[in-house]
Amino acid sequence: MKNPRHYEFAEAQLSARRKKNAALTESRREEVRRSIPEANRLLDNIADTGTKIVRLIGSKGDIRAEVAKIEKTNNELRKQLKDLLRSNGKPTDYLEPIYDCGVCRDSGVANGQRCGCFNLLVRQCATNELNERSPLKLATFDTFSSEEFKGDDRRYIEGLKSECELFADEFNPDPNRQTNTGLLFTGPPGTGKTHLALAIANRVVERGRGYGVVYGSVPDLLIQAEHEHFRKWDDSQVDTLQLLRECSLLILDDLGVETRTPFYSMTLYGIMNARICRGLSTIVSTNLKLEELQVRYDQRLNSRLGALKLIRTRGRDMRLKKTTAKPPYNDHLNDVWN
16 A cells, blocks of 8 residues: 555554653653662662763774673663562562563564554554544444344344344454454345444444454445446545455445446456455445346356355335334434435
8 A cells, every 4th residue: 555644544553552661661761769668779870881881882902792781781780670569569570661562662663574463553544544434333233123124034133233242352364363254144125234234333343452353335336346347536546456465354234235347356356366365354235136247247256155154134124114214213224324
């Protein structure tokens, strides 16, 4: 992704991390000096060894023996400090520098190239931009009600809700730990497909592990990918296809509504195939029946869709009920009840 705005965001986040961790390290040091008076002498002597080495580097002649002697003293002092911390109930590394990323030490660079933590921040910024206009925060499991359903339909939809909650709670983007490649929601319009998919997304985001979740209607995402592919937008735009292939969880809503073109068919297959090969989870919702999907799409795409666990919704269109219900339902939920 070549968007300068995404890189600026990543750099700013890393800078904030460094300041936060430096302040925390300093506060621990001050705490130890106050609560463990014996530590003051050790800390001062350790700092003094560092000063001595700096002075030696600027002097002439062979300084290796002297440097080795100072380093030995430094190591002995550090060992005494660790023993002192341990005897006072502190971890031995309590005064070591703190980093969010131990690989690059929050610099964003490791082994001469961008660290994975930096690239993750870049993707996070791009993902946020892609989701700006989505109803991602409108639907949760708490706002999903089965009261409008009757009899067997209510029991059935409550079972689907429990299954979706389990999927969200067990979600892990690690292909070695993820047990499900994703879900395929099918059913009539207005029976809760989009709401359940968004509720999964919100539960995954709430777990706070930095998972990148992307939601979008298939027509909108394909139009954006097409514009970027044919350079109808400038280079500052989000690399949509890369995000769709690599995000932790992708939700493709309204499959089957998009215009049928060779580019769209190829793009959909490419997205699904790349995600399955990476072991990444995808949630797809469609109003089409399985037999209609098989007619509309070629064998390759249907094969990838077949790798998803089938979730069938049923019942009457709840959006139609809500438009005639007294008192009125929340309008914003009508937008995501699909």
